[in-house]
Amino acid sequence: MSFMGQLQDELAEFKKEGIYKRLNYLDSPQAARVQMEGRGEIVILSSNNYLGLCNVPEVMDAGKDALDRWGAGTGSVRFICGTFTVHRQLEDALARFVGCESSLSYVSCWNANEGLCATVLAEPDFVVSDQLNHASIIDSIRLAKTITKCQTAVYKHSDMADLEEKLKAAGTARRKLIFTDGIFSMEGDIAKLPDLVALARKYDAVLAVDDSHATGVLGKGGRGTAEHYGMLGQVDVITSTLGKALGGAAGGFTAGPFALTDYLTQRSRPQLFSNALPPTVAASALAAVRYIELHPDLVTRLHQNARYFREQLLALGFQPLAGETPIVPVILGETAKAIHMSELLLAEGVFVTGFGYPVVPQGYARVRCQLSAAHTKDDLDFALRAFKKIGSKLGLI
Numbered sequence: 001m002s003f004m005g006q007l008q009d010e011l012a013e014f015k016k017e018g019i020y021k022r023l024n025y026l027d028s029p030q031a032a033r034v035q036m037e038g039r040g041e042i043v044i045l046s047s048n049n050y051l052g053l054c055n056v057p058e059v060m061d062a063g064k065d066a067l068d069r070w071g072a073g074t075g076s077v078r079f080i081c082g083t084f085t086v087h088r089q090l091e092d093a094l095a096r097f098v099g100c101e102s103s104l105s106y107v108s109c110w111n112a113n114e115g116l117c118a119t120v121l122a123e124p125d126f127v128v129s130d131q132l133n134h135a136s137i138i139d140s141i142r143l144a145k146t147i148t149k150c151q152t153a154v155y156k157h158s159d160m161a162d163l164e165e166k167l168k169a170a171g172t173a174r175r176k177l178i179f180t181d182g183i184f185s186m187e188g189d190i191a192k193l194p195d196l197v198a199l200a201r202k203y204d205a206v207l208a209v210d211d212s213h214a215t216g217v218l219g220k221g222g223r224g225t226a227e228h229y230g231m232l233g234q235v236d237v238i239t240s241t242l243g244k245a246l247g248g249a250a251g252g253f254t255a256g257p258f259a260l261t262d263y264l265t266q267r268s269r270p271q272l273f274s275n276a277l278p279p280t281v282a283a284s285a286l287a288a289v290r291y292i293e294l295h296p297d298l299v300t301r302l303h304q305n306a307r308y309f310r311e312q313l314l315a316l317g318f319q320p321l322a323g324e325t326p327i328v329p330v331i332l333g334e335t336a337k338a339i340h341m342s343e344l345l346l347a348e349g350v351f352v353t354g355f356g357y358p359v360v361p362q363g364y365a366r367v368r369c370q371l372s373a374a375h376t377k378d379d380l381d382f383a384l385r386a387f388k389k390i391g392s393k394l395g396l397i
């Protein structure tokens with residue numbers, strides 16, 4: 001059978017198993033309520049637009065002004081053809097915001113993560129990763145292992161005793177790196193940062209935290225996992241995205257000591273062989289950081305919404321995973337069940353995505369609700385009525 005014929009067969013299999021993903025097309029900016037092609041207005045409960053900044057005028061206008069000032073893009077990679085002053089402004093603002101000395105932007109956090117491990121590790125080195133880390137961290141480590149032959153290990157999710165065992169076993173490694181998510185994206189739980197920092201110090205390791213779901217979300221000022229624990233300045237390396245709370249366009253960054261970002265500028269392959277962020281995107285993200293600094297009340301509202309939604313789901317008889325973040329997963333079991341529930345909710349005007357294997361382990365498929373500061377009580381009550389109706393129909397409550 002032909003190459004493409006084989007792919008078509010596999011796609012047909014996905015459809016048969018009920019795990020085929022259909023894209024929904026939106027015809028309005030990302031917001032609490034969006035216009036979805038073929039469905040009209042719906043409430044969205046599955047966006048990372050945590051602070052509702054995707055369409056605030058300050059963030060959009062900054063992008064438009066940047067287009068006029070710097071044009072569409074750099075036209076090549078930064079070290080070859082130059083970088084824009086807005087990149088430097090953004091990187092300074094991001095470093096200050098997350099409590100690090102410096103930062104370096106990438107076109108995505110995927111690239112920031114991918115550009116980290118294989119660049120700073122070599123054969124005598126060791127990296128250890130939480131079992132539930134994001135795919136971009138996993139792939140970053142796989143890449144590093146393949147290219148450099150560094151040693152790797154995985155510790156059980158948030159199990160500090162297991163992590164300590166792995167660090168002990170790495171005894172003579174030259175450099176040791178611990179890599180964790182700040183908020184775990186599928187569970188919505190928070191990394192045990194005080195223990196992670198203590199273990200990093202004890203075993204002379206460097207701690208890297210991917211704060212993609214925590215930047216703009218955790219801590220009073222939305223400065224991330226470190227602020228949540230009162231530990232700003234104590235995390236060695238922070239990677240994060242600009243594609244969620246910070247305006248939601250795209251982009252990512254790595255923050256840490258200047259020696260790290262300088263080294264990444266010299267050697268990280270996504271820097272050396274790929275264009276910089278478009279200036280429109282860099283300017284919107286910069287405006288988003290400034291907006292959060294001026295409006296920390298958005299972070300408070302986000303958490304009020306998350307608390308309300310969790311409490312109301314529990315009152316209806318659902319059992320969302322316990323937690324204190326705006327990620328509220330409801331576990332359903334089989335992948336097809338999660339996708340079916342998500343389809344039924346969409347028919348009621350609520351967009352919440354069902355996740356199954358391989359994004360989450362087999363048997364732990366879920367619908368993952370994500371709250372935003374942009375949701376009003378009316379939006380949340382509308383969604384809760386849909387959950388009640390569909391939950392009863394499926395015998396879940």
Ligand SMILES: Cc1ncc(COP(=O)(O)O)c(C=O)c1O
Pocket residue numbers: 107108109110111113134136181185210212213240241242243250251252
């Ligand atoms: C923890 C984590 N890291 C990295 C990424 C990738 O971010 P980006 O969209 O900027 O590549 C995501 C996005 O889903 C994420 O959740």
